[in-house]
Amino acid sequence: MKLYMCRKCDDVYLNLIQHNGDCDGHELNPLEVEVNGESYFEHEIYLRKTGNIVTITAGLDHPMIDVHHIKFMIIETMHGTFLQRFQLNSESSVTLLLAHDEEIDKVYVYCSVHSLLQYTEFK
Numbered sequence: 001m002k003l004y005m006c007r008k009c010d011d012v013y014l015n016l017i018q019h020n021g022d023c024d025g026h027e028l029n030p031l032e033v034e035v036n037g038e039s040y041f042e043h044e045i046y047l048r049k050t051g052n053i054v055t056i057t058a059g060l061d062h063p064m065i066d067v068h069h070i071k072f073m074i075i076e077t078m079h080g081t082f083l084q085r086f087q088l089n090s091e092s093s094v095t096l097l098l099a100h101d102e103e104i105d106k107v108y109v110y111c112s113v114h115s116l117l118q119y120t121e122f123k
Ligand SMILES: [Zn+2]
Pocket: 006, 007, 008, 009, 010, 011, 023, 024, 026
């Protein structure tokens, strides 16, 4: 998974096939992924599974206000990739229906303050 950022517009781009774009003429920079840094615990991923239904929450008490919120989450399983964007003042949580043998491999969280974090272990 490769993401790019335009520092002028504060926008994030997801590279699905081949990156060759810009942002209305602005340069895009690869977005660094934080794997086990200072803000790890604040954005930690919680999984709650009932049968094939899984609820994925990023940061149990994370703020969802203008100055600090989780903008999106990307969930990778062995079968596919899910992208969930969040509104302000909503819960930073999504519920998915998995195939019966499907496991979640990796979750990316993008926070307006802490940028992109990656998780491969869940609570
Ligand atoms: Zn731009």
